Amino acid sequence: MAATGFEYAITRTLNAPAGEVWGAWTVAEDYGKWAGAEEVVMDVRPGGSWSSVMVIPGGARVPLTGSYTEVAENEHLVMGMDVPGRDEPVLMRLDLAADGGSTKVTLSQTFDTAEERDQAEQGSNMLLDGLAAFLTR
Known part of the structure; x- marks a missing residue:
């Protein structure tokens, strides 16, 4: 991630093993159920x-598209989202991070403006x- 700009990182501990959390993010059918998404297609x-x-x-x-730049099963995933008017995703x-039977989950992003960061963090x-x-x- 870029070291400049407006960043956020949210960390939560979820009561599920890392494999289940990974599956929820990477199996299209499961992702659609919890993310409020339809017509989900994933090539992880x-x-x-x-x-x-x-x-x-x-x-x-709202149709969304993007790509995966880094994939380490059960460890980390870096996803790019295409944004109209931007050259880079x-x-x-x-x-x-496995923590006994739980998993510590951290989501992070960096933006050009505080407003973009605040919307994405929400x-x-x-x-x-x-x-x-x-x-x-």
Whole structure:
């Protein structure tokens, strides 16, 4: 990740083994269930692509696309998201650390502006809320 700009990192401990957390992020059917996404397609490997349609509160549908830049199963995943008007994708890093039967999850990103960072941090907290609820079922 770039060392300059506006960064955030959110860390949570989830009551599930790293393999389950990894699967929730990398199996299209599971990801769709907790992330509020439909039409999820994932090719989880360096250089592989992903796409989904996020269904946001109120019913609006937002198509998203991107790619994977780093993949280390059950450890970390770096995903790029294509943003209209930007030459480079916005990167998000997911780090997993096994902690007994639980997993410490850290999501981090860097942005050009504080406003972009704050919006993304809010969205990431919502994602982690959905992930935690999915894993406790």
